[in-house]
Amino acid sequence: MNTQANCDFGMIGLGVMGRNFLLNVADHQFEVIGYDLDKEKVEALDKEKAGDNVHATAELNTFVGALKSPRRIMLLVPAGKAVDAVIDSLLPHLDEGDIIIDGGNSHYDDTTRRMEKLEDAKIHFLGMGVSGGEKGARFGPSLMPGGKIDAYEPVRGILEAAAAKVNGEACVAFLGNGAAGNYVKMVHNGIEYGIMQLIAEIYDVLRRRGGLSEEQLHQAFKSWNEGALQSFLVEITADIFKQSDDQVEGAMLINNILDSAKQKGTGKWTSQSAMDLGVAIPTIDSAVTMRYLSALKDERTKAESLLSGPEVQKTDQQEELIAQAHDALHFAMLVSYAQGFAMLQKASEEMGFGLDLVEVAKIWRGGCIIRSRMLEDFMKAFAEDKQLANLMINPDIAKTLSQTASQTRKVLVQCLEQGIPTAALSASLHYYDSYRTSRLPSNLVQAQRDYFGAHTYERLDKTGAFHTIWGAS
Numbered sequence: 001m002n003t004q005a006n007c008d009f010g011m012i013g014l015g016v017m018g019r020n021f022l023l024n025v026a027d028h029q030f031e032v033i034g035y036d037l038d039k040e041k042v043e044a045l046d047k048e049k050a051g052d053n054v055h056a057t058a059e060l061n062t063f064v065g066a067l068k069s070p071r072r073i074m075l076l077v078p079a080g081k082a083v084d085a086v087i088d089s090l091l092p093h094l095d096e097g098d099i100i101i102d103g104g105n106s107h108y109d110d111t112t113r114r115m116e117k118l119e120d121a122k123i124h125f126l127g128m129g130v131s132g133g134e135k136g137a138r139f140g141p142s143l144m145p146g147g148k149i150d151a152y153e154p155v156r157g158i159l160e161a162a163a164a165k166v167n168g169e170a171c172v173a174f175l176g177n178g179a180a181g182n183y184v185k186m187v188h189n190g191i192e193y194g195i196m197q198l199i200a201e202i203y204d205v206l207r208r209r210g211g212l213s214e215e216q217l218h219q220a221f222k223s224w225n226e227g228a229l230q231s232f233l234v235e236i237t238a239d240i241f242k243q244s245d246d247q248v249e250g251a252m253l254i255n256n257i258l259d260s261a262k263q264k265g266t267g268k269w270t271s272q273s274a275m276d277l278g279v280a281i282p283t284i285d286s287a288v289t290m291r292y293l294s295a296l297k298d299e300r301t302k303a304e305s306l307l308s309g310p311e312v313q314k315t316d317q318q319e320e321l322i323a324q325a326h327d328a329l330h331f332a333m334l335v336s337y338a339q340g341f342a343m344l345q346k347a348s349e350e351m352g353f354g355l356d357l358v359e360v361a362k363i364w365r366g367g368c369i370i371r372s373r374m375l376e377d378f379m380k381a382f383a384e385d386k387q388l389a390n391l392m393i394n395p396d397i398a399k400t401l402s403q404t405a406s407q408t409r410k411v412l413v414q415c416l417e418q419g420i421p422t423a424a425l426s427a428s429l430h431y432y433d434s435y436r437t438s439r440l441p442s443n444l445v446q447a448q449r450d451y452f453g454a455h456t457y458e459r460l461d462k463t464g465a466f467h468t469i470w471g472a473s
Ligand code: 6PG
Pocket: 105, 130, 131, 132, 133, 189, 192, 262, 263, 264, 265, 266, 267, 368, 369
């Protein structure tokens, strides 16, 4: 290739996400270059013949030399040590004012550390969440950049061009200071875990209690996707139920997939950070826990014959169950989002991100895995009250939750009676019931703490800290 510095944008890491994102940027008339140590990946991009404005190299010098100043370089390499290694190899080749964007699922603490290190070298660093998987990267992801606004401005045009569009608006916005972008993406993934687990539980109820065939499951989710539950995850779930197994004649693929879910860690980080912040996100926590329990396939298989429970009886009220399950999923999806947004509100305060939750809801409407019709309502809710502590107390959302809660209870009663595990669905209802209960039994916990540890308690009728010599009267 011509080695003049005429490229607008460079990508390091030409795996699935990197290659697709680069091609997406190139579609918008930018001159781009990709770099990867792996020659096969470089050749694969070359072979794609995506256009004269797409270049690829396995030489770092060529890559850096091809970029216009300030250099705009995005990394899409596995989160963790690889990011540090790439930054270290890149640093000697960069000039003041160049911009590095880390587009991986990096931990927010790593982003903060990298940002500080690069600030000393006067290199701009943005931590940017990228959501939407392979297709999103290629045709329009949701982009969640954070860091310093000075670093964002020179890349704004490229990111706005590449991002998904909803009603003509790009699903990208500068989210805030420091590691805001990675933090928002982490919580996005936590919500993603929550909704995926909820859908899986509803599937189990419909299949085992409702006796729905794969075709009926497909129809149910397909019709749900045309109403209030319209979302990417419900849409792909409908598709999954109609996929036949090309390895077993006459079988549906879903029935031959091992029931052991893997994870890369972002859901766990969400739960860990929520615990550190003192924020309750039990739907998301349950979803993370269920991934661990699902992984115990051998133990579960042994336990099945040892630990007794009810045999699931099929209902003769299939239609009614489908309607209840619809409302339960609606209810619990709302709760899952509510927990994620409440966490972001608190994290922004504590960590000084300066998040605007209207913008977060806005850029999650398209491109990302948790995109759904509900996001429009959340945008409205936060536009009415930027400081809203919890979406559940927005009057419109409260109304929907109140309307769908009774159907959720009906699903859960059956699951308890039938022994169908519904950890995330139960956690969602318990969260709701706890949140709407002004008098919880935590007075007793306080009494116990004071009894055995003299930890003191507060009173309803007086201010101050009190201690009692328990058992004396
Ligand atoms: C996205 C996804 C993406 C990825 C997750 C899956 O927004 O595009 O969240 O980032 O699919 O990392 O995570 P697990 O492997 O942990 O399920």
